[in-house]
Amino acid sequence: MDFQNRVGSKHRGGGVASYSESNVDRRERLRKLAMETIDITKDPYFMKNHLGSYECKLCLTLHTSEGSYLAHTQGKKHQTNLARRAAKEARENNIIQPTIGPAKPVVVPRRNVIKIGRPGYRITKVRDPVTHQLGFLFQVQYPEIEQDVKPRHRFMGAYEQKIELPNNAYQYLVIAADPYESIAFKIQSAKVDETPGRFWTYWDQDSKQFSLQFFFRNERNVMFEGMGPSVPLTAPPSATV
Numbered sequence: 001m002d003f004q005n006r007v008g009s010k011h012r013g014g015g016v017a018s019y020s021e022s023n024v025d026r027r028e029r030l031r032k033l034a035m036e037t038i039d040i041t042k043d044p045y046f047m048k049n050h051l052g053s054y055e056c057k058l059c060l061t062l063h064t065s066e067g068s069y070l071a072h073t074q075g076k077k078h079q080t081n082l083a084r085r086a087a088k089e090a091r092e093n094n095i096i097q098p099t100i101g102p103a104k105p106v107v108v109p110r111r112n113v114i115k116i117g118r119p120g121y122r123i124t125k126v127r128d129p130v131t132h133q134l135g136f137l138f139q140v141q142y143p144e145i146e147q148d149v150k151p152r153h154r155f156m157g158a159y160e161q162k163i164e165l166p167n168n169a170y171q172y173l174v175i176a177a178d179p180y181e182s183i184a185f186k187i188q189s190a191k192v193d194e195t196p197g198r199f200w201t202y203w204d205q206d207s208k209q210f211s212l213q214f215f216f217r218n219e220r221n222v223m224f225e226g227m228g229p230s231v232p233l234t235a236p237p238s239a240t241v
Contacts, residue, residue, distance in 0.1 A: 030070075140183070
């Protein structure tokens with residue numbers, strides 16, 4: 001590049017190049033380098049249109065020559081679009097990109113367990129002799145439970161289950177342990193007293209029996225009126241969750 005004959009420069013001395021002149025010189029050097037090192041026929045974004053011009057299908061730009069297109073591929077715009085396209089393809093292919101920072105916890109895939117049927121159980125109505133609160137004692141047997149597995153439980157609202165029509169008057173106690181099917185007990189939709197000593201669970205490793213007892217809070221005696229021993233207090237055996 002000729003740096004002579006600029007305003008303020010000495011005779012036969014190189015003056016200070018302006019930004020536009022430096023940019024032109026930089027693009028020319030990039031064009032020459034790209035012409036020597038890049039095979040333009042293998043570029044998937046290079047296209048020659050019917051007017052004889054050249055297009056970049058990635059950036060949607062027009063170029064008058066192959067050299068101009070190659071200089072464009074070395075620029076910031078084209079490189080940024082290439083990075084965006086690579087990130088998009090990585091997301092679509094479920095490729096996890098490395099990130100800087102603490103490693104995320106590894107999610108263990110859920111394994112398929114062959115269910116062997118429903119466990120046996122016994123239900124007992126209980127009443128606190130002091131507070132006269134009513135409650136239940138559930139005892140579930142798991143003789144073939146898997147090793148290192150402990151039964152789990154949770155209370156489920158009427159609209160969470162898909163077996164029966166939702167009824168706000170009831171809720172469900174779900175107990176699960178592999179390889180047995182989960183079972184659900186249909187109980188009154190009343191608040192459970194979770195104060196210490198009023199709600200407890202116990203897993204007997206030797207007898208393979210899971211016990212759970214709780215009392216209803218502010219319970220009234222009318223809850224069990226008309227419910228004799230012949231009236232089932234749990235969901236039918238087919239009503240599993």
